[in-house]
Amino acid sequence: MTRLVVYNIVATAFFLAESCFLFSYYLQNTGFNEAFFYHLRPDLVYAGLKEYLPVLILVIVCMLGSLFLFSSLLTRIDLSKGKISLLSLGLLFVGLFISPPARSFVAYIENLPPTAVDSSLSEIFPDLDSRDVTSRRTGSNRPNIVLIYAESLEQRFFDEKLFPGLLPELKKLREQSLDFTNVAQGVGAEWTIGGMVASQCGYPLTSSFDVKGNDLSLFDEFLPGTTCLGDLLKKDGYHLVFIGGSDSHFAGKEVFLRSHGYSEIIDRYVLEKTLADKNYVNGWGIFDDTVFDYAIRKFFKLSKENSPFLLTLLTLDNHNGFLSKSCEEPYASGKNKYLSSVHCSDQLIAGFVEQIRRSPYSDKTVIALVSDHLAISKKVKDVLEPSQMKKRLTFFINSPDGKSGVIENAGIHYDIAPTLLDFLGYEVQGQMGFGAPLTTGDGFLPSRFGEDKWRSQAPNLVAIGKDLWKNDLFLTRAGISLDSQNLFLSLGGRNFDLRSWGASDVPASLVYFFDPTSLKLLNINAYAFDEGLQKSTLSKELLKEKDKLALVISRAKNLPGFSDPTANPxxxxxxxxxxxxxxxxxxxITGDFHIPFDTIKELGASDLDNEMIRLRQNLINR
Known part of the structure; x- marks a missing residue:
């Protein structure tokens, strides 16, 4: 019986590893990477549960079925024959560690950044010793800017041999624009928020305070140590507006935008109010035709105000092959739903640009289009693989003077903001992350390390990017305070947004760990949608760190041993x-609360109590 249990445990581990690996391939046609683990969270999984529910059910059924058959088979084998038993068990262990999931995970681990930024990084990137970045406009003209992030719309979709007539209107628009054809996807830019950060700030997206799953919406500042495109434009008098069909709170997108110059953010909740048909939504938000209808009206309104603006749009339909109603003709008779969505994007984006170019405000407007990242949906990656074109982002700038041409200088996500600023007539003083204008040569990293060899610097890039969060936070005399109405926690001079992603009125369960002597914040563990927690998850986590100072906010049912057992669960x-x-x-928590600094110091200086540890352990195990 013992061997049967061991077999099932190892087989379950093997199956789960294989399932995660195959699910990663299903989503993005590649194994374990940063984007996969970024979204491997109860809250983010919950967001896509409806979309991928059939796949998840199939995985669970297959796992249970295989374990049942496996156990049935083992009961029919004479396990008393030790050699057979040990051999089969050994083979199962070996299979677990030499399998593709294991190799993929090892490759992911090897690419993780160093734990700290050391002096050698300053020797490799001396330009970044000073993070001061400013810009100077060389002319008097300040054109309005429309920046379109086209979901997953990479260059291989323009391959006419594979996809004849897929993007006819955007192809024409590229020919009328300055087209940058050799821009690679950056490290830490494999998903939307990562692509936005990389293209506007010149750095890879990293986490702060070791937040598990990077629930970056917690923070009141997003990469405070860097200067981004929005910061420079705002300083020069631009009004920055963002429009997107998804929830702007997702993955800290709104915090990022507001931290770097954007003052007006329109997301699904604003757009939903404009819908005649309130049911015209998809699993992730608002369809793109609604977004572009709103955006063109906003463009006209902003243009009439005679003040320069940056209007940034983020499309959504290509996230999962959603098809806006206004696109009546599917591509190739609708054989591939995702390609029909891409074909629809061609019509919507080109139609939006055409309305701008036919307007009286065209002469004052520069339009840039960029892929947020390469295509990651399994629904289309397989059909892209036969393309002989390089995996490159789409990036072109369309100007009212009709300036056009093809620029093949090697670039990365990080070079996009410096390129756009240079095109607009700005001279950047200081080094804008790992970016350089592609209008004058290769990008910052390709020019130093080579078009493809720059990827060997990935760990260093992420380590430097992590340092931009300014993670040295100590509790102050102000102590710790909760604003229960706005769901903000104030400590160390910072405000933390306690709301779970996608549910503005539902707090996340949070655990803050501090050094008990210096009162330095060490790390934060966040659990959005606390229903995903097991009863003792948080309590066991606390006892593992019994000598640290902790602050926990959760429901009573999640804190046995650390909350009043008579409280409503x-x-x-x-x-x-x-x-x-x-x-x-x-x-x-019945309202606001405050923990004085002196009380916190006394708690941090308290001695461990073995009897209390045993008592709490017993309450946890009940």
Missing amino acids: NQWVYFCGKPGSAPFSGGV
Whole structure:
């Protein structure tokens, strides 16, 4: 029986590893990478649950079925024959560690960044010793700018041999524009928010305070140590507006935008109010035809105000092959739903640009289009593979003077903002991350390390990017305060947004760990949609760090041993103290609360209490 249990445990691990690996291929046609683990969160999985529910059910059924058959087979084998048993068990272990998922995971681990930025990085990138970046406009003209992030719309979709007539209007538009044909996807830019950060700031997206899953919407600042495109344009008098069909709170997108110059953000919740048919939405938000209808009206309104603006749009339909109603003709008789969505994007984007170019405001407007990232949906990646074209982003700039041409200088996501600024007539003082204008030569990294060899610097790029979060935060005399109405937690001079992603009125369960002596914030563990927690998850996590100072906010049912057992299980409670000590501050959250600094210091200085540890352990195990 013991061997049967071991077999099932190893087989389950093997199946789960294979399932995750195959699911990653299903989503993005590649194995484990940063984008996969970024979205491997209860809250983010919950967001896509409806979309991928059939696949998840199939995985669960196959796993249970295989375990049943496997167990049935083992019961029929004479396990007393030790050699057979050990051989089969050994082969299963070996298979687990030499399998493609294991190799893929090892490759991912090897590419993780160093734990700290050391002096050698300054020697490799001396340009970044100073993070001061400013810009100077060389002319008097300040054109209006429309920046379109086209979801997954990479260059291989323009391959006429594979996809004849797929993007006829955008092909014409590229020919009328300055077309940058050799821009590669950057590290940490494999998904939308990563692509936006890389293209506007010149750095890869990283996490802060080791937030698991990078629930970056927690923070009141997003990469405060860097200067981005929006910062420079705002300083020169531009009004920055963002329009997108998804929830702007997702993955910290709104925090990023507001931290770097954007003052007006229109997302699904604003756009939903404009819908005549309230049911005309998809699993991720608002269809693109609604977005472009709103955007053109916004463009005209902004243009009439005679003040320069940057209007940034983010399309959504290509995320999963959604098809806007206004696109009546599917591509190739609708054989591939995703390609029909791409074909629809051709009509919507080109139609939007045409309306601008036919307007009286055309002469004052520069339009740039860029892929947020390469295509990642399994629904289309397979059909892209036969293309002989390089995997490159689409990036072109369309100007009112009709300036056109093809620029083949090697670039990366990080070079997009410097290129756009140079095109607009700005001279950048200082080094804008890992970016350089492609209008004058190869990008910053390709020019130093080679068009493809720059990827060997990936760990260093991410390490430097992580340093931009300014993670040295210490508790101050102000102590810790909760604003229960706005769901903000204030500590160390920073505000933390406690709302779970996608549910503005539902807090996330959060665990903050501090050094008990210096009161430095060490890391944060966030669990959006706390229903995904097991009963003892948080309590066990606390006891593993029993000698650290902790602050926890969650429902009472999630904190056995650290909350009043008589409290309503669904009431929100907090605990502040050492998990292994008796003194603590906490209770049911009925409104705002404040923990004084002196109280926090006393809690941090308290001694461990073995009896209290045993008591809490017993309450957890009930």
